[in-house]
Amino acid sequence: MNPKKFSRIAESLRQYRRAELRDFMDEIGENAVDTLYVDPLPGDAVLTSVLSSNTTFLLGRKGTGKSTVFARAQSELRKKQNIISIYVDVKSLYDTMQASDVVSGVVGDVTIDPGIFRAHLLRKSFLGSSLAEILKEIDKTSEAMSLWDKWRGHRKPYSELRKNIEALQSRLKDVKLDSQELPVLQQITTKWKARAQKETGKTQSAGVKVEAGGMPANVGVNFSGHASLSDFDKSLDDNEVYNEYSDVVLRSFPFDSIISEIKELVEECGLARLVIFFDDFSELSLVDQRLFVDIVLAPLNNSSNESIKLKIAGYPGRVYFGKIDPGKVDTVSLDFSSLYEASEVQTMEHAATDYASRLMRSRFEAFGEDVNDYFDDSISIEQHMRLLFETTFNVPRLMGILLHVCYLDRVSKGQKITAASLRLAARKHYENTIVKYFDRLNRYALEPFENKLDRHNQSELIKTITQEAKRVRSGISSGTVGGTYFKGVSNPPISHFIVSPELSVIFQSLEANFLLSRYKETRDKNGKPVVVYAMFYGLSEAERIAWGYPSGREYRNYFVQRCFDFSSAIHEFLSQKQTIRCGSCFTCFPLDQKPSIELYKWRCPECSDGHCSIVDLADDFAQEVSKLSNQKALDPVELDILTALHDEDEEMRASEISALIDVTYQLVGKRTSKLSDIGLVKKERKLIDGKMRSQITDRANNNYFGE
Structure with missing residues (x-):
């Protein structure tokens, strides 16, 4: 065993940003992505799909490896001489725009609110910068590929094309308010x-x-x-x-010129196409995402005559296609329930366990280690890999987090990882990170009330689910639920439940935060379609709920027993937390009127003019939030920085912090300077290497992390 190498292996898995793989070049060589990449499907099927000549949406929750797939795909494309590829980190670009003073000046029209004027120019700055970034990357990549050597010059000199691209970049960054x-x-x-x-x-x-x-x-x-x-x-x-707003913003950008210059580059150099990778697309708000698709992606995709193909990474349930025809693009999901879908859950679990095993073996081998040396041999390595899948839902970043906990608890002391220590790691991550993170954001994050309410309702919903699970367990134990089916099952597992498909949208936030995971689509005992969900293993450990299902062929349909149908409990929860409300007259309607209101395209039955929507009932929580002091409130990213410094308990560079919280190191540098000014971070340059490092102060620890 080599504890230091194990720590590096865990670190390579738990980092977010693909650029940070450069940190491991000393151990694994310069081609880190090629060495570390393991495809979720045998035969590199996911990679092959992304490399196809179609526009592709790659879907997966945070940490599932979308950026790594893109990096590996770009590595392959760079080997081709007839394709030019560029990479745009949408979230990093957005963070940079948010963190800088890109908006200046005062609106001259007094009928336009200054706040709306500023929000419009900020949004337009982001969209313009996105297009400028594409042109900048095209120019930079063209130079690296020496495309001028291939230039045919039928229409104009290569120097003129570059001059035009630079002029377009400048125009896009110069944000002005058009009269239209x-x-x-x-x-x-x-x-x-x-x-x-x-x-x-x-x-x-x-x-x-x-x-x-x-x-x-x-x-x-x-x-x-x-x-x-x-x-x-x-x-x-x-x-x-x-629609009116997006149309006028689109017309304010020189799209005809942009498409024309890109197509000319492709044609004059004899290239097959330009491939643009857009990462972290779903990190945008829903409005920003719609605008990004309608103003940037759709025109690039639909107006280029096959010269441009897009590869877009997003979250399941948070993808807007707009004018991009979903039937003409490929969609690949990295979540295990979609990747390994099979008629029997056992087949799906076997395929998912195989990926966990391949990923672990490959990662350990890349660092010159044998995975078997680090896991207790009282059970087989395959059983350990099965448990690793169950505790992480096959999310590489979660694997890295749990292995890091095991490093602190076991490996650093020369002890091998046991099944019990993996389960304990999952519980620790849930109790020490997920639960406290939710509470910390609701107490101290400077953000819209709706965000706090959504997070509060997530917490309440997961309580409802665990309470219902315990009620079912009590009924099984007393014999009042399930009849003879559960006879002989001690401590019945109750971590999985089923709901009707229309309720799936309710769980999107819980899935995004890995408190729940969609497990399988199947049919209940009445033949109706249902969706199986599973609790995060750490949650079930904290609540003392047995995870999984009993062994034996007679329990292959364990999940679809009627007692595990939580649809009624969820509907009851929603009836207490949500209502249908008109945005104009504010009349409220009960949720059971949804089908009739939906039939009339959500027009208000009361005033006929307003548009109805489902809203959260916030009165009780609004009073709770109103009692919180704003004196300690920080932007969510600043809370993330403090959390990383607190959890790691060491001095850290901006790049090290950014790798853990999924923002750019430039943004971390700016925010740590602000936190330093208010006494929450100690920031200084170290003589040993001349690099700036940050450390959390006692004041920050006491204010935000004290019991």
Whole structure:
């Protein structure tokens, strides 16, 4: 055993950013991605799909390896002489825009709210910078590939093309307000003011003062202030307003020139196509995602006559196709329930365990180690790999996190990893990271109230699910549930449950945070389609709930027993937490009227003009949030930085922090400087290597991490 190497193996798995694989070149050589890559499917099937000549959406939750697949695909494309490929990290670009003062100046039209004006220019700056980044990467990659040597020069010199590309970049970055944008910004301002006045009047008449952004009065600015970004987004919920807004923004960009220059590069150099990889696309808000598709992706995809192909990484359930025809693109999912779907759950689990085994063996071998040397031999290595799949849902980053905990608990002391230590690692990650992270964000994050409410409802929903599971276990034990089917089953596993498919959307946030995972689509005992979900192993350990299902052929359909159908319990939860509300007259309707309101395309039955939507009932939680002090509030990314410094308990470079929290090192550098100014981080340059490092202060530990 080599504890230091094991630590590096765990570290290589738990880092987010693909660029940080450079940190491991000393151990595994320069081609880190090629060496470490293990395809989720045999025969490199996922990689082959991404390398196809079609536009491809690669879907998977955070940490499932989308960036690694893209890096490996780019490595293959660089070996070809007839394809040029570039990579755009959408989230990093967005973070950089958010962190800098890209918006300046004052709107001249007094009928446009300054907050809406600023939100519009910030959004337009991001979209323009995205297009400028594409052109910049094309120019840089063309130079690296020496494409001028292939230039045929039928239309113009290569130098003229580069000059045109540079001019377009400059134009895209120079954000200006076009006259055609004024009417729609005036319309958005009018809608915001009307809605804010209605919301303020309605809530004050009920005895609760609520601000324009939907926040309790002592949480945000009052109505006399300017519109926020979330206010701007609410105005775009109206499809007519959104379509008008996206159309005028699209027309303000020189798309004809951009497409023309790209096509000319491809044709004059005799290339087959340009392939653009867009990573972390789903990290954008839903409004930003829609605009990004409609203003950047769709025109590139639909107007290039096959010259441009897109590869887009996103989250399941958070992908908007817009004018990109879903039937003409490939969609590949990295979540195990989609990758290994089979008629029997045991076949799916076998395929998932095989990937966990291949990934671990390959990763250990890359570092010159044998995986068998680190796992206790009281059970087979295959059983350890099965447990690793169960505790992580086959998410490489989660594997790295649990192995890091095992390093601290076992390997660093010269002890091998046991099944019990893996289960303990999952529980520790749940209790020490996931639960506390939820609580910390709701207490201290400076963010819209809706974000806090969503997180609060996630916590309440997972409590409902665990309570229902324990109720079922009690019924099985007493013999009042399940009849003779469970006879002879001691401590019955209750970690999996089924719901009707239409409820799946309710679990998207819980899935994104790995508290639940979609396990399988099947049919219940009445032949109706249902979806099987599984609790995160660490959650089930913390709640003392047995995970999985009993062994034996008679239990192959264990999940679909009627007692595991939680649909009624979920509906009851939703009836207490959600309602249907009109955005204009604010009339509320019970959830059981959803089918009839949906039939009339969500038009309000009361006022006929308004648009209805499902909203969360926030009164109890709003009062709880209003009691929190804003004096300690920080941006969520700043809380993430403090959490990383607290958890690692050591001085860290910006690049090391960024690898753990999935933002750019430039953003970390700016935010640690701010945190240093307010006494939450100690930041200094070390004489030993001249690099700047940050360390959390006692004040930050006491304020944000004290019991």
